[in-house]
Amino acid sequence: GAGVSQSPRYKVAKRGQDVALRCDPISGHVSLFWYQQALGQGPEFLTYFQNEAQLDKSGLPSDRFFAERPEGSVSTLKIQRTQQEDSAVYLCASSLLRNSPLHFGNGTRLTVT
Amino acid sequence: GNSVTQMEGPVTLSEEAFLTINCTYTATGYPSLFWYVQYPGEGLQLLLKATKADDKGSNKGFEATYRKETTSFHLEKGSVQVSDSAVYFCALSEKQQGGSEKLVFGKGTKLTVNP
Numbered sequence: 110g111a112g113v114s115q116s117p118r119y120k121v122a123k124r125g126q127d128v129a130l131r132c133d134p135i136s137g138h139v140s141l142f143w144y145q146q147a148l149g150q151g152p153e154f155l156t157y158f159q160n161e162a163q164l165d166k167s168g169l170p171s172d173r174f175f176a177e178r179p180e181g182s183v184s185t186l187k188i189q190r191t192q193q194e195d196s197a198v199y200l201c202a203s204s205l206l207r208n209s210p211l212h213f214g215n216g217t218r219l220t221v222t
Numbered sequence: 223g224n225s226v227t228q229m230e231g232p233v234t235l236s237e238e239a240f241l242t243i244n245c246t247y248t249a250t251g252y253p254s255l256f257w258y259v260q261y262p263g264e265g266l267q268l269l270l271k272a273t274k275a276d277d278k279g280s281n282k283g284f285e286a287t288y289r290k291e292t293t294s295f296h297l298e299k300g301s302v303q304v305s306d307s308a309v310y311f312c313a314l315s316e317k318q319q320g321g322s323e324k325l326v327f328g329k330g331t332k333l334t335v336n337p
Contacts, residue, residue, distance in 0.1 A: 113265070140322065151226070151311050151327030152266070165322055200266065208323050213265040 111135065113214035115201050121220045122191045130186045130217045134203030141184050142211065143176055144200040152200055158184060159207065191221045224249040228312045228328035235302055235335050243297040243331045245286075245312035253314040255279075255288050255295040256325065260309045269297075269310070302335045309333070 114133040122128050134141050139160055144152035145168075154168040160181040169176070173191075178184040188195055198216040229244040247255065257269040257279070270279030275290035284299045295312060309330045315323040 142322075142324070144325075149329065151313070151329050152325070153327070154324040157322045157324065159322070165324070168324075202266075210268055211325070213267070215263075215265045 113201055113203055113212050115199075115214035115217050117217060118215065119218050119220075121222060124192060124221055125190055127187065127189045128191055128219060130188075130199050130219070132184045132186070132201030132203075132214060134182060134184070134201070135205075135212055136182070138203035138205050138212075139181075140204040140207055140209070141178060142202045143184070143186050144202065145170075146198040146200055146216070148197070155186070155199075188219075191219075193221050195219060196221045224253065224314060224316050224326050226312050226314055226326055226328035228310075229331055230329075231309075231331040231333065233331060233333045235333070237304055237335055237337050238301045239335075241297070241299040241302045241306075241333070243310055243312075243333070245295045245297065245328060247293050247295065247312075247314050249293075249314055249316070251317075252290075253316060254323075255286070256313040256315070257284070257286055257295070257297050258311040258313060258327075260311065260330075262308070266311065302333070304335050304337050307333055307335045 141158040143155040146152040157165040158178045173189045175187045200216045202211040202213045254273045256271045258266045259269045270281040272279040272288035278287045311330045312328040313325045
């Protein structure tokens with residue numbers, strides 16, 4: 110497809126489980142962002158990649174959160190030992206160049222029970 | 223830090239009514255300002271933007287003017303349609319380490335337009 114694709118669309122995890130969320134950006138897009146959107150809130154920045162380099166991870170809420178983009182295209186956001194407060198929609202966005210318009214995926218809704 | 227405050231919803235209007243969604247911001251420097259829209263079941267989409275004071279962004283009949291003196295970027299539309307029903311997010315860009323410009327979002331305002 111032409112847009113940013115995220116999978117799975119929905120994920121239910123029991124507290125303490127590890128999860129991995131995948132983002133397929135638009136082909137050729139250099140920049141990739143992850144955002145977290147809690148219920149009733151706006152998205153909040155988690156981390157930024159330029160190609161395979163993670164240039165900013167200042168928004169990751171704890172060391173349980175880890176993101177990678179090893180070949181500069183697909184990215185994975187991993188959350189270890191999930192907690193209830195991790196329940197949110199995780200959004201991925203990509204752009205062609207550093208400050209080009211962002212294209213958002215539909216998100217992965219994570220529910221931790 | 224930088225922040226965005228937008229009018230709480232939900233907002234319910236009849237078709238062809240006038241829409242205003244207020245947005246104010248706090249920022250150091252001169253950020254770019256954005257309105258994003260999220261239609262039901264879809265991802266966030268850029269609706270319009272303005273990059274400097276007094277700029278007016280417009281798209282699909284929506285407008286917003288970057289007002290530095292009042293630190294505002296209110297969204298307006300003269301005549302809404304049922305298809306405008308969505309959640310609207312005001313945002314500003316904030317320069318980050320590594321050269322990226324991350325977005326800082328407001329909480330969103332849900333708009334429902336009834337026929």
